[in-house]
Amino acid sequence: MQVPAALEYERASDVDHALNLLGRYGDTAKILAGGHSLLPMMKLRLATPEYLIDINDLHDELGYIRIDPTEARIGAMTRHRELLESDELGRMFPIFADAERVIADPVVRNRGTIGGSLCQADPSEDLSAVCTTLAASCVIRGPGGDRVVAMDEFHQGPYETAVGDDELLIELRIPVHPNGSSAYEKVERRAGDWAVVSAGAAVWLEDGVLSDARVGLAAVGPNTNGITAVSEACRGQAPSEELFARAGELAAQHCEPSTDQRGSADYKRHLAKELTVRTLRQAVRRIVERN
Amino acid sequence: MTTTEPKRTERFEDNDQKPVGYGRMLRKEDPRFVRGKGRYVDDVQLPGMLHLAILRSPMAHARIVSVDTSAAEALPHVHAVVTGTMLADKGLAWMPTLSNDVQSVLATDKVRFQGQEVAFVVADDRYTARDALELIDVEYDPLDPVMDVRKALDEAAPVVRDEIEGKTDNHIFDWETGDAGATEKVFAKADVVVSEDIVYPRVHPAPMETCGAVADYDAVDGRLTLWSTTQAPHAHRTLYALVAGLPEHKIRIISPDIGGGFGGKVPIYPGYVCSIVASLVTGKPVKWMEDRSENLTSTGFARDYVMRGEIAATKEGKILAIRTHVLADHGAFNGVAAPVKYPAGFFGVFTGSYDLEAAYCSMSAVYTNKAPGGVAYACSFRITEAVYLVERMVSRLADELGVDQAQLRLDNFLRPDQFPYTTKTGWVYDSGNYEPTMRKAMEIAGYEQLRREQEQKRARGEIMGIGVSFFTEAVGAGPRKDMDILGLGMADGCELRVHPTGKAVVRLSVQTQGQGHETTFAQIVAEELGIPPADIDVVHGDTDQTPFGLGTYGSRSTPVSGAAAALVSRKVRDKAKLIASGMLEVSIADLEWEKGRFQVAGDPEQSVTIQDIAMRAHGAGDLPEGIEGGLEAQICYNPENLTYPHGAYICVVDIDPGTAHVTVRRFIAVDDCGTRINPMIIEGQVHGGLTDGVGMALMEMIAFDSDGNCLGGSLMDYLIPTALEVPDWETGYTVTPSPHHPIGAKGVGESATVGSPPAIVNAVIDALRPFGVHHADMPLTPSRVWEAMCGNPQPPI
Numbered sequence A: 001m002q003v004p005a006a007l008e009y010e011r012a013s014d015v016d017h018a019l020n021l022l023g024r025y026g027d028t029a030k031i032l033a034g035g036h037s038l039l040p041m042m043k044l045r046l047a048t049p050e051y052l053i054d055i056n057d058l059h060d061e062l063g064y065i066r067i068d069p070t071e072a073r074i075g076a077m078t079r080h081r082e083l084l085e086s087d088e089l090g091r092m093f094p095i096f097a098d099a100e101r102v103i104a105d106p107v108v109r110n111r112g113t114i115g116g117s118l119c120q121a122d123p124s125e126d127l128s129a130v131c132t133t134l135a136a137s138c139v140i141r142g143p144g145g146d147r148v149v150a151m152d153e154f155h156q157g158p159y160e161t162a163v164g165d166d167e168l169l170i171e172l173r174i175p176v177h178p179n180g181s182s183a184y185e186k187v188e189r190r191a192g193d194w195a196v197v198s199a200g201a202a203v204w205l206e207d208g209v210l211s212d213a214r215v216g217l218a219a220v221g222p223n224t225n226g227i228t229a230v231s232e233a234c235r236g237q238a239p240s241e242e243l244f245a246r247a248g249e250l251a252a253q254h255c256e257p258s259t260d261q262r263g264s265a266d267y268k269r270h271l272a273k274e275l276t277v278r279t280l281r282q283a284v285r286r287i288v289e290r291n
Numbered sequence B: 001m002t003t004t005e006p007k008r009t010e011r012f013e014d015n016d017q018k019p020v021g022y023g024r025m026l027r028k029e030d031p032r033f034v035r036g037k038g039r040y041v042d043d044v045q046l047p048g049m050l051h052l053a054i055l056r057s058p059m060a061h062a063r064i065v066s067v068d069t070s071a072a073e074a075l076p077h078v079h080a081v082v083t084g085t086m087l088a089d090k091g092l093a094w095m096p097t098l099s100n101d102v103q104s105v106l107a108t109d110k111v112r113f114q115g116q117e118v119a120f121v122v123a124d125d126r127y128t129a130r131d132a133l134e135l136i137d138v139e140y141d142p143l144d145p146v147m148d149v150r151k152a153l154d155e156a157a158p159v160v161r162d163e164i165e166g167k168t169d170n171h172i173f174d175w176e177t178g179d180a181g182a183t184e185k186v187f188a189k190a191d192v193v194v195s196e197d198i199v200y201p202r203v204h205p206a207p208m209e210t211c212g213a214v215a216d217y218d219a220v221d222g223r224l225t226l227w228s229t230t231q232a233p234h235a236h237r238t239l240y241a242l243v244a245g246l247p248e249h250k251i252r253i254i255s256p257d258i259g260g261g262f263g264g265k266v267p268i269y270p271g272y273v274c275s276i277v278a279s280l281v282t283g284k285p286v287k288w289m290e291d292r293s294e295n296l297t298s299t300g301f302a303r304d305y306v307m308r309g310e311i312a313a314t315k316e317g318k319i320l321a322i323r324t325h326v327l328a329d330h331g332a333f334n335g336v337a338a339p340v341k342y343p344a345g346f347f348g349v350f351t352g353s354y355d356l357e358a359a360y361c362s363m364s365a366v367y368t369n370k371a372p373g374g375v376a377y378a379c380s381f382r383i384t385e386a387v388y389l390v391e392r393m394v395s396r397l398a399d400e401l402g403v404d405q406a407q408l409r410l411d412n413f414l415r416p417d418q419f420p421y422t423t424k425t426g427w428v429y430d431s432g433n434y435e436p437t438m439r440k441a442m443e444i445a446g447y448e449q450l451r452r453e454q455e456q457k458r459a460r461g462e463i464m465g466i467g468v469s470f471f472t473e474a475v476g477a478g479p480r481k482d483m484d485i486l487g488l489g490m491a492d493g494c495e496l497r498v499h500p501t502g503k504a505v506v507r508l509s510v511q512t513q514g515q516g517h518e519t520t521f522a523q524i525v526a527e528e529l530g531i532p533p534a535d536i537d538v539v540h541g542d543t544d545q546t547p548f549g550l551g552t553y554g555s556r557s558t559p560v561s562g563a564a565a566a567l568v569s570r571k572v573r574d575k576a577k578l579i580a581s582g583m584l585e586v587s588i589a590d591l592e593w594e595k596g597r598f599q600v601a602g603d604p605e606q607s608v609t610i611q612d613i614a615m616r617a618h619g620a621g622d623l624p625e626g627i628e629g630g631l632e633a634q635i636c637y638n639p640e641n642l643t644y645p646h647g648a649y650i651c652v653v654d655i656d657p658g659t660a661h662v663t664v665r666r667f668i669a670v671d672d673c674g675t676r677i678n679p680m681i682i683e684g685q686v687h688g689g690l691t692d693g694v695g696m697a698l699m700e701m702i703a704f705d706s707d708g709n710c711l712g713g714s715l716m717d718y719l720i721p722t723a724l725e726v727p728d729w730e731t732g733y734t735v736t737p738s739p740h741h742p743i744g745a746k747g748v749g750e751s752a753t754v755g756s757p758p759a760i761v762n763a764v765i766d767a768l769r770p771f772g773v774h775h776a777d778m779p780l781t782p783s784r785v786w787e788a789m790c791g792n793p794q795p796p797i
């Protein structure tokens, strides 16, 4: 049995209470959401918080998926399983269900949260790639109130985020545009393993051309990254295999994979291309099939 | 004689036929496990028990400059902090390994692998013990580590074992088998010679339960009780007696329920010794239970063979000879657990299932700065490596000759009339009939259709492969004239008592770790005595309760202890017959055995059951002249030879052309382990072994970086397959009994782990033929397969 270091534990009853506790304990405290990233790190003693602030009772307050005509809002305590099982979210953003099906296993998905996933800021984190793809923004609450941070600024390097010691991630906001769809693909060595590489794509069609297209990649850089070159190349173009291939090349060029046990840098670059092509193709196919 | 399988419909109820003897029945031990009533070492709680944690080296190779334990000792609730120097004062800093080397219990001079034991703490609870580790201040002077096995023998390589008098290199031993000259002659005249560099990477058995012990030393009567995760309780007791100087009769080893062993629980680990020392020092019971990372980084690894394989054949496809040179990485201490005369285990069976003219193997074993071990993970003493080598080489030859993999094997198999067959490396295969087994696998697979499907898919740009492997194993060590571990013969005792009411208890020297001994051995006795298995209790895993024997590993339990259980039952039956003759008032010659009863020949109405006889044996009634009361017997079985199970495996894989991801779509395993005692348990063993095979072939590997850091120290880094990576196993069987085993049974515990990796790799290579790939090493992760597809296959080390 791997045993964590000694710590104090407190259960927050609402967001304000959690913020109070954070204010009091500062950087000696850690928020405990689903615990599926934090607890393994504590058992390995890679994380040794003196205080653990459990926010699972905030699930009522922060566990929600609300979709209106211009924006989808997802509470930070929404669990993987809820994202997987939401039909409404699945219709609007099929990328979520695609991704959730390949995140970990049911045990992890029952507890792990979208807030915890994003705050963990692991370079191979799947929901971060999804949120990057969808140009989500993050609502962070602190003593001075709420601030909204775009995904590009939310992650500030591996395991680092814009959330301050006295702040909490509250919500994810995803813009809704007409006639779009999305898709996600991941290559893993084994079910439940972290991605060797994964890619998400989101596209919007207007009069037969792409009004916008976005691709987000995981595990090929310090954080999940959106490939703006792909968006620029696709905007205003009619979807075609040639276009997808060009987008794939661009994705391969604009990522920074490194060699590790999951695969060589060359292979990961190859996957960035392959998965970009596949997800763009699938996202477009979904719009066509829906219409 | 070989029997093939009758058609059977797969239904769960079929597994509960309640046989009085052999047949499908649910496992007697399972209700305990499924209801959470298993009792493992970590479940042992004793009054006043303390907890031990081990400080391990963060470095692969470094001199220990100083160890300061004062802060740890000052931590409240800490009872003792012990270092290598303190053990050295007691003469306990080093202990013998199972291969006549020594291994340090706690490092004194330097550390030799990352994860090596440096000091231990004993505290009131596990948390404090762990916290105190962080307060021990060790100053290390880093040395260059020897991580690349190919460079271990270089002149400039740092010397790992410089504490050995006069040691100036990292050489452990050279070993050879076969006839170098004769093999060279055959190679020289052969039309076709193919060679390949093949690596069997370092893997870990990773049992669900990690290693641990509870040591309880009673200073008053000088008795040590040790609950420990061991596959060989009796062997451990003797070794503790020899090493620690405790009298053997004062040591009791209890190996309770064991959560998987796979050979990883054969060696004595420093942690066990530390717990004993801790109990001696504190006078209290002490528990040590390693965590997952400790298990993966410090306990017995498996494989790590770098092999050069060569195969010679005629252009018509007659295999003539196999030759290999092996570089074996044994880590920092030679801790291989194998019979003493077999430093390379049973690797000598690398000649496989084929009729060769010559064979030769040379091997060099070396020290590196990695964890010790080397025989684990269901490897049948290195047969895993041997079978992988020969089966890769045969498929490689098929590739070269442009003939079908299955056909080449069929054309070269040993014929049934050649058995018993002495191989070119001196192994005597007891029995075998290979062709029906191979044909059966091909029939279940629909081999011809699969080849047609592959052709069509190739035309469409899809990537599909079919891999074949055929293995012969040598299991059931072993004849005492040839085999011993540190001087202990590999025979096994068995004791059987039939109680007055006809219920029985059988006591074994072997130790189950999930193999289902409590069921199988009850069935063996049931078959011989005609008592239902439910009426037979199987006792094992406690040296005070069971006769001496060497334990369970290398698929030896049924070949050795199974034979003992059958023979001890026959001894009891012989006595029962004498008593029956008295009860029925007929001469022995007039009695016939009908399962469960003796009856008068020609008058079956006149009979007595084994239960009647048991009551008479213990009762007040008359017994025949000279017969003592009671109905029990004891035996020690010394096997005359090993048993040689065989099997034919066929694997079908699909590879995603874009991502190079391998999916095992189908896997057909036809096993021949001789007489089948409980087919359901055999299938379970096969299913588990096949899953292991998928793990090794596709994902498992203990890797290191060049600084000597172990990259596989958690189950996030060291991948084990899940249900999603394995297909529905398709199993079949043939039955070729062992001629020398009393019930004709052979071992089967490791067959599937041995036989499946080459089938999977052969399938992947077969799939990649259009890419010009001839070989790629395990683990065949998507990245490594993609590199092969790009014409750039890389060895894993």
Ligand SMILES: Cc1cc2nc3c(=O)[nH]c(=O)nc-3n(C[C@H](O)[C@H](O)[C@H](O)COP(=O)(O)OP(=O)(O)OC[C@H]3O[C@@H](n4cnc5c(N)ncnc54)[C@H](O)[C@@H]3O)c2cc1C
Pocket (backbone or CB within 6 Å): A030, A031, A032, A033, A034, A035, A036, A037, A038, A039, A040, A076, A102, A103, A104, A105, A108, A111, A112, A113, A114, A115, A116, A117, A118, A119, A120, A124, A125, A126, A127, A163, A167, A168, A169, A170, A192, A193, A194, A195
């Ligand atoms: C076996 C296993 C397999 C996995 N496989 C995958 C996979 O394939 N893909 C994948 O993407 N993930 C995977 N994960 C990770 C999983 O998705 C985690 O659940 C997730 O990354 C973290 O979510 P959590 O709610 O458990 O966060 P926690 O572990 O509770 O927290 C993670 C970090 O975020 C902080 N935090 C949490 N919530 C907030 C908040 N609202 N505001 C500020 N800080 C916060 C915590 O303090 C902590 O530092 C796996 C995990 C396991 C155990």
